Amino acid sequence: MNVLTRNLAQNLFKYNGAGLIQAAARSFSTPALDGKEIEKLVNNSKVVIFMKGNPDAPRCGFSNAVVQILRMHSVKYDSHDVLQNEALRQGIKDFSNWPTIPQVFINGEFVGGCDILLQMHQNGELIDELKKAGIESALAKEGEK
């Protein structure tokens, strides 16, 4: 099986370039992370994000947008880099039934991706959502002054 997978991956690589070798690896050799493992991760902190790269060095504009928004609200959060862990990358998509990265969780609940967080930031909902989780946004404080 391993040999087969490797040969297949090499052939794909030969003919189609780097994109497909990843696709092959994803579908043949990396099982998605178990739902229970993911549940532990999303409940470990009030705010948890799954992104490409890390907050100091995001590797994608969408992930960067999420980091910048949370920074504006001065929110502390756990972040997980899906580029470092293929099983996590697939596992989180299965867990939340959401096809893209980044993904944001507040109080253990899936909130959405970059578009949704941005919209919640713009219409003020994010402040309320954080409040429900017992977090006071830095922007809420500013508004009161």
Add this chain to the structure above:
Amino acid sequence: MSGYTEEYIRQKLTEKLEATHVEVVDESDGCGGKFRVVVVSSQFQGKPLLQRHRLVNAALEEELKTIHAFSQKTYTPEQWAGESGP
């Protein structure tokens, strides 16, 4: 790399979501891997943002496996009328 066109995405969303208005912008310089869409549909009525986005994701379930960057805005016809007004 995924090879989808603006027109293809637009038709699919219009069909699946009974959308009254769909804008699709291919931001991938034509390779078909990065899209920005605006969808106006009465199916979004009374649904929170997350549910709306889930509807769009479901409509493009197959396509999103290869589209690597996708951004969406969802409106009900009423919201859209307000948005595009004077």
